[in-house]
Amino acid sequence: MSDITDTADRALCVWHEAGPATDDVVTFTGTTTDPYGTVLRIDRTSLRFLDVISCAPAAEQALRVPTRR
Secondary structure, eight states, X not given: OEEEEOTTOOEEEEEXXXXXXXXXXXXXXXXXXXXXXXXXXXXXEEEEOOOHHHHHHHHHHHXXXXXXX
16 A cells, blocks of 8 residues: 555555456556545556567567667
8 A cells, every 4th residue: 555645735545456367467456545545546457468478579679779870
């Protein structure tokens, strides 16, 4: 859990929970409350995790340092 302050200077509590994994997709739930526990917002998102072999070409490309001419 993280205690944060938003742009309106309100104190908020935020935390994330990982839900069930189906194949290579994991669902996460993020909850935002006021300091008294009143839920202000719930966000859900899903992320697909690729295996190392699938990620290797993209990671290699991303880490390649451009050469100067």
